[in-house]
Amino acid sequence: MTPFTTLTGPAIGLDRANIDTDQIIPARFLRKPRSAGYQNFLFHDLRREEADFPLNGATAAILVADSNFGCGSSREGAVYALVDAGIRCVIAPSFGDIFAGNAGKNGLLTIVLPAPLAAALRAQLPAEMTIDLPGQHLHFPDGTVHSFDMDPFRKRCLIEGLDDIGLTLAHAAEIAAFQERDRTARPWAAPSP
Amino acid sequence: MSEPRTLFDKVWDAHAILTREDGTTLLWIDRHFVHEGSFHGFGMLDHAGRPLARPDLTTAVADHYVPSRDRDQPIRDPEVANMMQMLRTNATRHGIDLLDLDDPRQGIVHVVGPEQGLTLPGLTMVCGDSHTSTHGAFGALAFGIGASEVSHVLATQTLWQRRPKTLRITVDGTLSPHVAGKDVILAIIGRIGAGGAVGHVIEYAGSAIRGLEMEGRLTVCNMSIEAGARAGMIAPDDTTFAWVEGRARAPKGDAFAAAVAAWRRLPSDEGARFDREVTLNAADIAPTVTWGTSPETALPVTALVPDPAAEPDAARRTRIREQLDYIGLEPGRPLEGTPIDRVFIGSCTNARLPDLRAAAAVLRGRRAVVPGLVVAGSVPVKLAAEAEGLDRVFRDAGLRWGEPGCSMCVGMNGDLVAPGERCAATSNRNFQGRQGPGSRTHLMSPAMAAAAAVRGAITDVRNLA
Incomplete structure (x- = not known):
């Protein structure tokens, strides 16, 4: 995972709500290994069905969408497709919960902005903009600067590139103690043989 | 305390x-x-x-x-x-x-x-x-x-x-x-x-x-x-x-x-x-179908296809128009009577025994006028359905009785809705291309999908005497 600090790059607006992960990567590509180049599958069908799809003939490091981006299927392939295509950050008024979790695990920054502010930003795109993750500021193309909220743990993972599993296994003793307690508290919870 | x-x-x-x-x-x-x-x-x-x-x-x-x-x-x-x-x-x-x-x-x-x-x-x-x-x-x-x-x-x-x-x-x-x-x-x-x-x-x-x-x-x-x-x-x-x-x-x-x-x-x-907190009155809920490419486009089957011109919010107006363009419906027309090309009864949403019974109750003694696929959610469901003769009801109606799996819900196992085809489906997602590139999906209950199969159109199951 590439640690994330400050990013200046081209941003593109996707002026639609409820972009589901089936749009981001159609199901038929999920059988492919990551080495197949998931960037080739990003918005695969939309890019062909809509000649004026904003990503056609353009590269972007930042996508700015409307609400509920990444809703639907839990496929992490949606995040692989974005990341492999060079997208480092998606900005939207809200995200599908599973998508946002997957994004965090792959170094893809998701930033929640209030809907009117996200709409104002989309109106300035395509253009270059800057994201300052440590300072939690967005520098819009029009020169205005806006702060954003960020889960402190997720922020640390993105900046330092932490290995989640390694972090968890550092708590092995607490996990073992939980299991010991739990066997007495919920003896029925284990599956019958 | x-x-x-x-x-x-x-x-x-x-x-x-x-x-x-x-x-x-x-x-x-x-x-x-x-x-x-x-x-x-x-x-x-x-x-x-x-x-x-x-x-x-x-x-x-x-x-x-x-x-x-x-x-x-x-x-x-x-x-x-x-x-x-x-x-x-x-x-x-x-x-x-x-x-x-x-x-x-x-x-x-x-x-x-x-x-x-x-x-x-x-x-x-x-x-x-x-x-x-x-x-x-x-x-x-x-x-x-x-x-x-x-x-x-x-x-x-x-x-x-x-x-x-x-x-x-x-x-x-x-x-x-x-x-x-x-x-x-x-x-x-x-x-x-x-x-x-x-x-x-x-x-x-x-x-x-x-x-x-x-x-x-x-x-x-x-x-x-x-x-x-x-x-x-x-x-x-x-x-x-x-x-x-x-x-x-x-x-x-x-x-x-x-x-x-x-x-x-x-x-x-x-x-x-x-x-x-959100509350709904059960008596207000009618047999429901979706008209667009998000499950939120659910309406009573008695409703009309929404008219973007009547939507005051610009973003929502665009969203309605885009969905209607894809799904191929005209604003203001009744949802009921929309011709369909295919039915799918199955998926993790609606492929359990009572779901199949509800569909069979509508199809018993009737013929489907469009092709369709019924897929039990598991081998035990399939065997139980067959023991009750439900598979015969579906087959006699002209539908295919498939082997258990996700089938036509996910568009990744060979069961696909063809481009431009309209499918009455008991699955959970009507996303653009979900059932196959270019597919058009209307979500509904098993009884409603069975009714759609019988009439070849979106049908209020309550009117199918």
Whole structure:
């Protein structure tokens, strides 16, 4: 995972709500290994069905969408497709919960902005903009600067590139103690043989 | 006296191993299901050289990619055959119970879990599939995860989670005849929107929910994700316990009695606080269908196709127009009577025995005027349906009776809706291209899909005498 600090790059607006992960990567590509180049599958069908799809003939490091981006299927392939295509950050008024979790695990920054502010930003795109993750500021193309909220743990993972599993296994003793307690508290919870 | 707690609070609290300063909690996971698509998660585990923490709490099921026909022959598509083989290899290597293509328990993971007694009240359950919310019908906290989280659960049997907010949706009253769990959840999503429950766990409550049999509750919880919810839950009751008792992997004898005693303490306490509340009147819910490319476009079958010109908000107006363009409907026309090309009855939403019975009740003695596919959710459902002669009803009506799996819901196993075709489907997603590139999907209940098959058009099942 590439640690994330400050990013200046081209941003593109996707002026639609409820972009589901089936749009981001159609199901038929999920059988492919990551080495197949998931960037080739990003918005695969939309890019062909809509000649004026904003990503056609353009590269972007930042996508700015409307609400509920990444809703639907839990496929992490949606995040692989974005990341492999060079997208480092998606900005939207809200995200599908599973998508946002997957994004965090792959170094893809998701930033929640209030809907009117996200709409104002989309109106300035395509253009270059800057994201300052440590300072939690967005520098819009029009020169205005806006702060954003960020889960402190997720922020640390993105900046330092932490290995989640390694972090968890550092708590092995607490996990073992939980299991010991739990066997007495919920003896029925284990599956019958 | 301690603070009154919700069902969700009780399950969450019982699984919290530790909570960090930033509020993130390490949760113990009681059950983990993997399927063919989980190969990315196994790959990450292998890449890190880590062993599986608890193979005994992990179950592997072949469902997403399995063909619904010619099951006795080798799979023709080499990529799909390879997916099956990877699941087999990973399950065998790590000592995971595998429900392979030829297993008498095989089926869609969200049908199999409850059926085998792996799904129980009060558990935490995860799977690399967003419809894992289904299992919440038993009062479990069950949610979908991505591949990285799959590898994390495989390696640690735990997950880091931020505590979600709670939303109680109360549906009181009596459902009208021919109104099913599917209509209830479509009406709910129509009300709160596809992002209406983002960041929340829903508890479905009220007399109409309590009045549903387990299969109807499973349908409701299944589509929680279509409202953006992290999970959906229903308080366990005698209906739940009776359904669980005697299942293969459920507690037996004294252990079952002890479990029931514990499960009776799970329902939300009197006065427990929810972050949000929504109420619906059961009597207001009609047979419901979707008109667009998001499940939130659910309307009573008696409604008209929305007119973008009547929508004052510019963004919403555009969104309606885009969806109508794709789905090929004219504004202002009645939804009922819209011609369809195909029906699909199946999926983790609506492929259990009562679903098939409801469809068969409409089709008995009738012919479908369009092609269609009926796929039971599991081998046990298929055998039970055949024992009742339901397969004959479907075949006599001219529909194909497929082998259990995700089939035409997911567009990845060979069962596809052709470009431009309109499908009446009992599945859960009407997304653009979901059932195949260019496919147009209208979501509805099994009885409504059967009615659509008979008329070759979207039909109010109540008018099909």
